[in-house]
Amino acid sequence: MEKIDIQKVRADFPLLRREVNGKPLVYLDNGATTQKPKVVIDAITNYYSDMNSNVHRGVHYLSQISTDAFEVTRRKVQEFINAKEDFEVIITKGTTDSINLVATCYGKAFIHEGEEIIISAMEHHSNIVPWQMLCEEKGAVLRVIPMNAKGELDMGAYANLLSAKTKLVSVTYVSNALGTINPIKEIIDLAHAINVPVLVDAAQGIQHLAIDVQKLDVDFLAFSGHKMYAPTGVGVLYGKKDLLNAMPPYQGGGDMIKEVTFEKTTYNELPFKFEAGTPNIEAGICLSAAIDYINELGIDNIKAYEDELLAYATNKIIEIPGVQLIGEAAQKSSVLSFVVDGVHPYDIGVILDKLGIAVRTGHHCAQPVMDQFGIPGTVRASLAVYNTKEDIDNFIAGLNRAVNMLV
Template sequence: MERIAVLERFDVDRVRKDFPILTRTVNGKPLVYLDNGATTQKPQQVIDAIVDYYTQLNSNVHRGVHHLSQLATDAFEVTRRKLRPFLNAAYEHEIIFTKGTTEAINLVASCYGKAFVNAGDEIVISAMEHHSNIVPWQMLCEEQGAILKVIPINEAGELDMDVYQATVGSRTKMVAITYVSNALGTINPVKEIIDVAHAAGAPVLLDAAQAVQHLPVDVQALDVDFLAFSGHKVYGPTGIGVLYGKEKWLNAMPPYQGGGEMIKEVSFAQTTYNELPFKYEAGTPNIEAGVCLAHAVDYLTAIGLDQIARHEQELLDYATERLLSIPGIRIVGTAKQKSSVVSFLLGGVHPYDVGVILDKLGIAVRTGHHCTQPLMDRYGIPGTVRASIAMYNTKEDIDALVAGVERAAAMLL
C-alpha cells in the first residue's frame, strides 16, 4: 500500500488508499463513514505501528534497564516530543498523557479545583459544552461550594459574547470552553475568550477534541492555560489523550492520582512527587497507544492541517447546500464560523429513524443528543442527525448521504 509523503496538494483519492476500512461494505453497500466526530478511522501507518509495537517493542516504560524497556521508553517519549511542535507548546513537559479528553478535563477540574477554587468562586462554561466539560465542573462546584455560570448561545449556535464579557469577573476562577462544538460545528472565538478571561485574572481550559484534527492550533499564540484532546479523534488509537498545561499551573497544582511513576521518594512518613510531566502520569500508561499516536501526528503533519481544513470546508459547504435542497430539512447550527459538522432534522421525524435508514444504505452517521443534552434542550429538540466530515471524505460521500436522506423523507414524511 502506498504511504503518504508530504503532499504538495491535497489528493483525497490518495489519502483514502491509506485507510483500509474505507474499502469495506456495510449491509451490502460501500461504506460511507460520516461519524468522524465520534471517532476517526486509522491509516495503515498507525495500524502497522500498533502491530510493530507488540511484535518488536512490547515492554514497560521508564522503569527498566533492559533493552526492550529502553526502546519502548524512547518510542513513548518520541510522541511527547512530536506533540510539542504540533501544539507549539513551550516545553515537552507541558504535555501530559491521559486516557482522553474526558480524563484530561477531570484532571484539571480536580487538581486546579483543590488548589484554587473556594466557596463562592465561579466557573464559567457555555451552553454548547459536551457533558465531559459540564459534569466535572458541576462536581467541583458541589464539592467546593462554587457557582457554575453558563454563557448562552443565539439561534445560530454562537456564543453571546456580550453576556460572556459581563459574566467574567473577579470571582471567576476558570473559564472552560469548547474550541469547536461537537454537536453544531461552531468554531468559538477562543482568542477573544482567553483575552477576556486573562484580563479578569482567570485561566482558560479549551476542549479541543473537535479542533486539532481540523485546524492548526498554537497554544502559545492563543496564550491558553490548558488544552485537551483525544488520540482516537486525530486518526490515532483509542485510550490515549493529551492535556497541555502551562508549566506554572502544572507545578502549582497537586497530583491527580497516586502510585508508581508520579513519585520521587516514598516513605510511610512522607511522599515527594516527581517532576513534570510524570507528576500527573501515575501507573503504567497505555504504552501502545502513546507510541502509535506519534504516527498519527506525523500523518496529519505530512498532509498539512491547512490543506485538510480547505478540503473539509469545501465538503461542509457542499453538504449544507445539498441538504438544504431537501424539503423538510432543518440544519441545527448555522454559525458563521463552522468546522466540518452538519447536524440536521428531517421534518418531525425522530433522528434515530433517519439514522437507521441511512445505516441500511451503508452510511454511518450519529443520532441523538451527542452528549450535549442541555444544548438540545436549548433548541427544544431530542437530538439531531449528525454528519461529521473528515479529510478522507468526498463529494460522492455527501451525494450518498443526500440520496439516503431523500429516501428517508420518501418513507417517513
C-alpha cells in the same frame, strides 16, 4: 497550500474499503471517532511485535526503546501544538480524563466556596459534569455563556459574566453537536484581562484546525488521540508549567513519585507527577504516527479540503424539504447537524445504516444544546479528510430516500 490527493488518502484507510449491509461504506461519524490509516495500524503491530515492554522503569533494551518511542510522542505533540516545553504535555486517557484532571487538581488547589467557573451553553457533557461535581464539592457556582439561535456564543454576555469571583473559564474550541468554531483567542484575552486561566476542549478542533498554544496563550488544552486518526485510550493535557507545578497530583502510584516512605511521599517533576501507573503505551507511541500523518498532509490543507466538503454538503442538504440545520454559525467546522420535520432522528439513522451510511443520532453528549433548540436530538454527519463529494452525494440520496419513506 497543496490540494489533497483524495484517492491517495482514501487508499491509506483499509476500513473504508469494506461494505455494510451489502453497500459501500460511507463513514460520516468522524466526530465520534476517526478511522485509522495503515501507518497507525502498522505502528500498533510494530509495537507489540518488536518492542512491547513497560516504560520509564526498566534498564533492559526493550524498556529503553519503548520509553524512547513514548517520549518521542511527547515531543511530537509539543511541536504539533507549539508548546514551549515538552514537560508541559501530559499523556492522559483522552479529553475527558484531561478535563477531569484539571477539575480535580486545579479545583482542589484554587477553587473555593462562592467562587465561579464559566463554561458555555454548547459544551459536551465532559466539559459540564466535572465542573458541576467540583462546584457541588466546593460550594462554587457554575456560570454559562449563552448562545444564539445560530449556535454562536453571546460574547457580550460572556464579558459580563467575568468578575472578581471568576476563577476558571472552560470552553470548547469546536462544538461537537453544532460544528461552531468559537472565538477562542477573544475568550482567552478577555479572561486574561482579569487574570483568569482558560481551559480549551480541543477534542473536535485538533484534527481540523492549526492550534498554537503559545499564540493563543491558552492555559490548558485537552484533546483525544482517537479523534485525530490515532488509537483510542490516549489523549493529551497541555498546561502551562507554572499552573501544573502549583497543582497537586491527580492520582497516586508508580512513576508519579520521587521518594516513598510510610511517613511521607514526595512527588516527581513534570510531566510524570500527573502520569501515575502504566500508561496506554501502544496508543501513546502510535499517536506519534498519527501526528506524522496529519503533518504529511498539512493541517491547513486538511482544513481547506474539509471546508470545501462542508460547503458542498450544506448546499445539498438545505434543498431537501423538511430538513432543518441545527447550528448555522458563520464559523463552522466539519459538522452537519439537522432534524427532519415530524421524524425522530433515530429513524433517519436506521434507514441510512441500511444503506451503508454511518451517521450519529441523539443528543451527542450535549443535551443542554438540544434542550435550547427544543428537540430530542439531531442527525449528525461529521466529515474527515478521507471523505469525498461522492460520499456526500450518497448521503444526500440516502437522506432523500429516508425522508420520502418517513414523512
